[in-house]
Amino acid sequence: MALLSVSGLKVTLGSSEVLKGIDIDLLEGQIVALLGSNGSGKSTFLAAAGGIGRRSGGSVYILGDDIDSLSRREVARRVAVVPQQTGFLMPFSVMETVLMGRFPAAGRFAPLSREDAQAARAALDAVDLGSFGDRLVTDLSGGEAQRVAIARALAQDTPILLLDEPVSALDPRHAMAVFRLLDSLKKEGRGIIVALHDINYALRFADRIIFLKDGLLHEPPSPRLVDEKLLGRIFDTQWRLETLSSGDRAAFPLA
């Protein structure tokens, strides 16, 4: 059974149809990389699939249940969404913020337990912010804030993770650490969709690479079949793809 099953998803924002009918099944133990130009609808897709954004048509099933039949709280127990903008407003501490990831599972009235605190600490350790618990989120750098948002999603402990450009503000070391983290989450059987701009992370870590263009989804049968021609068509620019001595492939935009 697919963890997340999207079919015929349409989203109209204002007068423009951003998504014109998207079908995708996310399976257990998969990292799906989602790429596309600016404004191609990556964020719109993730928000709609995660139940936090507008949906004009089509259906979303989460662990076999129609998302419209589930309460918000239940959806948040199954899907964690890491937004592109962290947008921290109030000076909550890092620990308080990550603990918010435990709220959907805890319910309204139950106090947070020791396990909740442990899960939050583990999530912070996983993004290399173990010593940041008492810092205020409003004092963090962009990259640190982004890692706090990832930690909050980890603390949610959901089978499905949707991440919207989670490494856009991260330095290479922390970006690689996030991908290794996603890789280990995938090996636990979780399903992950991650919107990216850097095709190289996708080539290296993704089990599937999907492209959004003109409101439609394009998926080559295998990431191995992503080639210069396909990239050129998606991004309207020329590419060079090379195979490195390690066997990994690397892509460079040329013009």
Added chain:
Amino acid sequence: MMTPRGPFRLWLLALSASLAAALLWVISIGEVRIPAGEIIDVILGNISGADPRAVIVLSIRLPRALAASAVGAVLAGSGVVFQGVLLNPLAEPYTLGVATGAAFGASLAITLRLPFIPPFAFAGGVAALGLVWILGHGGRDSSSSTRLILAGVIVGSVLGAGITLIKALAGDQVGVIVLWLLGSFSLSSWGDVGWSMASALLVLLLGIFWARDMDVISSGVNPRSLGVDDRKTVGFLLFGCSLATAIAVSISGIIGFVGLVVPHLIRLVSGPSHARLVPLSVLGGALLLLLADTAARSLGELPVGVITALIGGPIFCFLLWRGR
């Protein structure tokens, strides 16, 4: 800016003790001084109800002190909730036009000699909030935050003008309206105590049980991603706090600044977490309005709103200056 955070329980204890001490002190002072020990004896029934001290305490000073405290709790607690769910540091019953709307509804009810004032105060408060919401709510960005307060100010001004008009047309009822609008606890009855306590309890319970939802909403994340149905929750909390505010306003008249200043002061020691912020603000609001009312009483029955503005204005200026 680093926010220093005292231990929550210590602050809870300190504020509760201060409130209890202030209640005793406030009841003891006046034309007739009644020592704290005798107040407690009156309350425990050790002094006969016919004793003048018992009459002063039970019929005049105690209900007045309790009503003032409860209304202060409502205003501060509602301020926390409004600020938390509207993502707006300036939101409170007064700036959002809720209090003025309630006053408008009440004035109308008084002029038309209707037997019930609170339902009209409530309808006025909710209608004003609804209007402010529609005019000022454009999204989650900071400009919508400003729009909301602008809308509140405009709706408040128009309703204020409406109240003046009603007063001009009210004939012999004008005295009742003026007295009501001035905002005074001098005639507080035990009925007022019951109503104001009930609304304070409502705000406290809403604030405590929805503390996590408000944390999520005020943190800046899309609340739905953490399972909070923001539309439903925000509407529900605003409605509940408007109800409580309207009841408070129909007891005390319009009192500004308590709902604005207390939450900001408490945040300095509690941080933004609503599980701490709500109970401490409720206590702080009770304490502030109790003392403000005592000052108003000592200065020859000034409207208490004058005192809260005189205390609250400078504090708010300080907070603004500090937060630059």
